[in-house]
Amino acid sequence: MNPWLAGALWGLVVVTGAMIVAAWSTWFERKFAGAMQNRPGPTEVGPVGLLQPIADLLKLLQKADIIPRTADPVLFNVAAPLGLILVLATLAVVPWAPGLVPADLDIGVLFALSISSLMVVPVFMAGWGSNNKYALLGGMRAIAQAVSFEVPLLLAALVPIILTGSFRISDIIAAQADGHWFALWPPGPGALAFVLFFLCSLAEANRIPFDIPEAESELVAGITTEYTGMKFGLLYLAEYMHTLVSSIMAAALFLGGWDGPGPDGPHWLLIKSLLLFAGIFWVRWSFLRFRGDQLMNLAWKKGIPLGLAVVMASALWVHFT
Amino acid sequence: MAVIDPHINIDDYEPEGDLVVLNLGPQHPSTHGVLRVKLWLDGEVCIKAVPYLGYLHRGVEKLCEKLTYVMVTPIIDKNDYLAPITNEWAINNSFEQLLGVTPPPRSQYLRTICAEIQRVASHLLWLGTFGLDMGGALGGGATLFMHTFRERETVLDLFEALTGARFHYNTLCVGGNRHDIPAGWDVLVRQTLGVIASRIDEYESMVHENAIFLARTVGVGVVDPVLARALGVSGPNLRASGVDWDLRRDAPYGAYGDVQIKVPVRTEGDCFARYLVRVEEMRESIRIALQLLDGVPEGPICALKPVKLPGAVKIKPGIGYASIETPRGELGSWVIADGTERPYRCKIRPPSLHTVALLPYLAPGNNLSDIVVVLGSLDPVLGEVDR
Amino acid sequence: MKLLDTLRISGRNLFRPKTTTPLPWKGTRPRAARFRTSFALLHDEHGDQACIGCKMCEKICPSFIITVVPGGRAVSEKTGKSRGWCADFTLDAGACISCELCVQVCPTDAIVMLQVPAEVGFSREDLLLTMERLYANEKPGTAAWSTGSGLIAMQEPPKPPKPAEAAKPAETPKAPETTT
Numbered sequence: 001m002n003p004w005l006a007g008a009l010w011g012l013v014v015v016t017g018a019m020i021v022a023a024w025s026t027w028f029e030r031k032f033a034g035a036m037q038n039r040p041g042p043t044e045v046g047p048v049g050l051l052q053p054i055a056d057l058l059k060l061l062q063k064a065d066i067i068p069r070t071a072d073p074v075l076f077n078v079a080a081p082l083g084l085i086l087v088l089a090t091l092a093v094v095p096w097a098p099g100l101v102p103a104d105l106d107i108g109v110l111f112a113l114s115i116s117s118l119m120v121v122p123v124f125m126a127g128w129g130s131n132n133k134y135a136l137l138g139g140m141r142a143i144a145q146a147v148s149f150e151v152p153l154l155l156a157a158l159v160p161i162i163l164t165g166s167f168r169i170s171d172i173i174a175a176q177a178d179g180h181w182f183a184l185w186p187p188g189p190g191a192l193a194f195v196l197f198f199l200c201s202l203a204e205a206n207r208i209p210f211d212i213p214e215a216e217s218e219l220v221a222g223i224t225t226e227y228t229g230m231k232f233g234l235l236y237l238a239e240y241m242h243t244l245v246s247s248i249m250a251a252a253l254f255l256g257g258w259d260g261p262g263p264d265g266p267h268w269l270l271i272k273s274l275l276l277f278a279g280i281f282w283v284r285w286s287f288l289r290f291r292g293d294q295l296m297n298l299a300w301k302k303g304i305p306l307g308l309a310v311v312m313a314s315a316l317w318v319h320f321t
Numbered sequence: 322m323a324v325i326d327p328h329i330n331i332d333d334y335e336p337e338g339d340l341v342v343l344n345l346g347p348q349h350p351s352t353h354g355v356l357r358v359k360l361w362l363d364g365e366v367c368i369k370a371v372p373y374l375g376y377l378h379r380g381v382e383k384l385c386e387k388l389t390y391v392m393v394t395p396i397i398d399k400n401d402y403l404a405p406i407t408n409e410w411a412i413n414n415s416f417e418q419l420l421g422v423t424p425p426p427r428s429q430y431l432r433t434i435c436a437e438i439q440r441v442a443s444h445l446l447w448l449g450t451f452g453l454d455m456g457g458a459l460g461g462g463a464t465l466f467m468h469t470f471r472e473r474e475t476v477l478d479l480f481e482a483l484t485g486a487r488f489h490y491n492t493l494c495v496g497g498n499r500h501d502i503p504a505g506w507d508v509l510v511r512q513t514l515g516v517i518a519s520r521i522d523e524y525e526s527m528v529h530e531n532a533i534f535l536a537r538t539v540g541v542g543v544v545d546p547v548l549a550r551a552l553g554v555s556g557p558n559l560r561a562s563g564v565d566w567d568l569r570r571d572a573p574y575g576a577y578g579d580v581q582i583k584v585p586v587r588t589e590g591d592c593f594a595r596y597l598v599r600v601e602e603m604r605e606s607i608r609i610a611l612q613l614l615d616g617v618p619e620g621p622i623c624a625l626k627p628v629k630l631p632g633a634v635k636i637k638p639g640i641g642y643a644s645i646e647t648p649r650g651e652l653g654s655w656v657i658a659d660g661t662e663r664p665y666r667c668k669i670r671p672p673s674l675h676t677v678a679l680l681p682y683l684a685p686g687n688n689l690s691d692i693v694v695v696l697g698s699l700d701p702v703l704g705e706v707d708r
Numbered sequence: 709m710k711l712l713d714t715l716r717i718s719g720r721n722l723f724r725p726k727t728t729t730p731l732p733w734k735g736t737r738p739r740a741a742r743f744r745t746s747f748a749l750l751h752d753e754h755g756d757q758a759c760i761g762c763k764m765c766e767k768i769c770p771s772f773i774i775t776v777v778p779g780g781r782a783v784s785e786k787t788g789k790s791r792g793w794c795a796d797f798t799l800d801a802g803a804c805i806s807c808e809l810c811v812q813v814c815p816t817d818a819i820v821m822l823q824v825p826a827e828v829g830f831s832r833e834d835l836l837l838t839m840e841r842l843y844a845n846e847k848p849g850t851a852a853w854s855t856g857s858g859l860i861a862m863q864e865p866p867k868p869p870k871p872a873e874a875a876k877p878a879e880t881p882k883a884p885e886t887t888t
Contacts, residue, residue, distance in 0.1 A: 035721075035722045036719075036721050038467065133343050134343075137365060208456065209461075212690070283715070286718035286719075287533055288452065288461050288531070289460065289462075290537075292690065395809065461718070464718055464721075468721065482742065497863065498863075499859065499862075526717055530713070531714050532711055621863075629764075629813055
């Protein structure tokens with residue numbers, strides 16, 4: 001088949017699927033948070049509120065699209081779609097089943113991580129372009145956070161790479177076949193690296209307890225303060241997609257990807273990443289938020305030494321087995 | 322970090338350097354109403370903070386001069402809108418003092434029980450909003466908030482059964498209470514307070530030893546007892562700084578003379594100490610309310626004839642001052658009577674006003690995130706600050 | 709790890725029953741017998757309008773929202789007795805603070821508060837309770853417990869003890885059962 005056509009088809013399928021999952025994950029999160037807070041959550045639109053994301057979309061599309069007079073129109077307008085595009089680009093290298101991958105790059109992990117760390121650019125564009133002090137503070141915080149947590153995230157991601165000896169994600173997943181998931185095996189560094197990777201991707205995706213760029217009790221709404229309508233929706237969706245992509249990456253790198261009991265296939269990757277996604281919700285709706293400097297301390301004083309330690313440990317493991 | 326002398330005028334203090342001036346409020350999610358704080362920020366660290374008041378000014382004190390004594394109570398209800406019963410109690414106490422009337426014992430007990438369960442409700446709301454300040458409206462803070470509100474609603478149900486209103490009850494009048502205890506109310510109170518007592522333990526295990534909560538509160542916003550006393554701070558904020566002062570015990574009013582009151586005091590003065598004091602107070606209030614509920618005396622609930630006319634109460638010329646311990650501190654009301662059915666002057670001494678006055682001294686040197694937490698831990702009610 | 713404790717508590721709450729009140733079109737929350745929101749004017753036991761236009765509620769209202777136009781004295785067709793009448797009665801519920809003082813001072817128990825909230829309006833005029841709307845609000849089973857005479861009886865202090873036996877007239881009336 002024509003590779004351009006195949007790429008377009010793949011893109012269509014993956015992007016649409018991810019969008020749908022992200023949209024309905026907002027419904028799931030609202031139901032979940034509602035249950036945790038002893039309230040029903042959305043009930044009115046469709047059966048048990050299942051059509052709520054569509055209603056939200058329609059509402060956001062109807063809203064006035066306000067660009068503040070003093071805002072930088074280019075940065076302000078480009079930031080929202082750019083964030084979503086960057087996040088979606090990460091999905092290109094995720095293998096869903098053996099041979100079932102949009103683009104099987106030999107530097108897949110590197111590509112995914114570098115793209116996801118680029119996410120800070122649209123966030124800061126939004127913060128700077130809004131010309132609002134709260135948004136600016138949010139953007140500054142986002143940069144500080146991304147710079148700090150990038151390092152332990154990469155160190156944690158190095159562990160499966162060292163254990164496999166390849167940057168290709170399908171190789172990494174294949175190496176975890178038959179239940180030899182890196183989160184379980186080798187016992188020490190694998191599990192630690194998984195936890196570290198998971199926490200750092202929470203921080204990358206600005207999730208509680210690391211959501212200081214958007215801290216709505218301090219910064220009103222952080223970077224999204226001046227955004228209205230669908231642009232706000234896009235920023236919001238990008239954030240959800242980022243979380244989803246982070247869970248997919250964690251499931252692929254540490255939880256064996258498509259591997260699982262019974263027939264292997266894309267459903268296992270989906271189930272694992274959705275479970276991680278639900279775990280993120282659980283954490284989100286239970287924890288308070290750290291202060292900015294405490295986050296930096298966590299990243300530089302705890303995260304990086306831990307990351308270095310697990311990298312060394314896995315290197316030693318590879319060397320001696 | 323600049324330490325400001327409490328005796329200088331804060332407006333005279335000129336910060337230096339290239340600073341960002343940020344208006345925190347009046348429309349801001351976590352200023353607990355419509356407080357506006359002007360912050361001079363260096364990066365994210367505050368150099369100077371000036372609170373501006375008056376966005377919720379309703380002229381209640383002037384309105385009191387316009388209304389007769391019996392009409393003042395429902396208006397004054399709106400001052401401290403998180404503990405309405407205490408407003409009614411303070412103003413009616415000063416009227417009764419001027420009249421030389423003592424409410425009957427049943428009324429005293431009822432007022433005290435109401436004030437104590439109101440304290441539980443107020444502190445529950447405070448705990449929830451304190452969580453919101455730290456955890457955001459879309460996070461763990463919201464969960465804590467919804468949980469505390471779940472319990473607070475049951476307290477409001479108690480008030481609904483007693484007075485007919487969930488809030489702004491207008492249940493006190495000059496000389497006593499307007500509503501007597503309905504049948505079965507004491508059972509309801511016992512049941513509700515029992516549930517709340519068990520839920521307080523749950524909140525404690527949720528936040529008390531949570532590392533994030535500790536990191537955000539311990540050592541943050543330390544109030545010096547000397548400063549606190551100089552500014553007239555009272556209530557839990559003062560007791561968290563090590564000053565053992567509680568009007569319920571030190572100048573008993575109502576039925577507080579009949580119960581043993583254990584006043585929780587902490588010496589640290591930080592946000593965590595204020596949290597601990599309030600949680601302990603909730604437990605103590607539940608204990609006091611249950612203890613008083615056992616011994617409510619029979620009898621009338623009002624010492625004066627029931628109000629049938631707007632001018633039913635006339636007070637001879639004189640000056641009366643009564644103060645009570647609200648969930649936020651010492652609420653005083655100072656009334657000058659001139660012999661007519663209207664007060665000549667009515668002055669409210671709100672505890673929150675003095676609490677907000679702490680902000681210029683607590684904010685400098687703190688991160689923006691911490692300023693929000695400090696403000697939340699002080700628990701000001703803007704309806705009372707601006708009146 | 710106390711952080712896990714937090715997760716455990718929040719996880720436990722996932723399985724607690726819902727405590728929020730249902731949406732208005734799916735039922736109402738049980739309201740206490742004394743719950744008070746909106747207003748109604750009542751007819752007396754003969755079928756006449758109970759309001760005599762004495763303007764007492766207008767004078768005691770702390771928000772000054774009640775306007776009463778007295779209609780002078782006239783003979784009632786039902787009872788044949790001369791009594792006062794009310795020509796017009798307006799209550800601006802938009803500024804009402806639900807303090808219940810107007811109910812308390814009413815000498816004929818004509819004005820009562822309702823347990824059922826007023827309907828939501830789209831303009832300020834929708835909140836204006838005119839005399840017709842107040843009388844239309846008089847439906848059985850919707851009124852709150854409190855009436856003027858009931859409140860007065862509840863608050864009446866004991867009469868000065870003339871004989872020793874007269875110490876019990878102000879026994880508080882039996883309050884109705886709460887529904888919560």
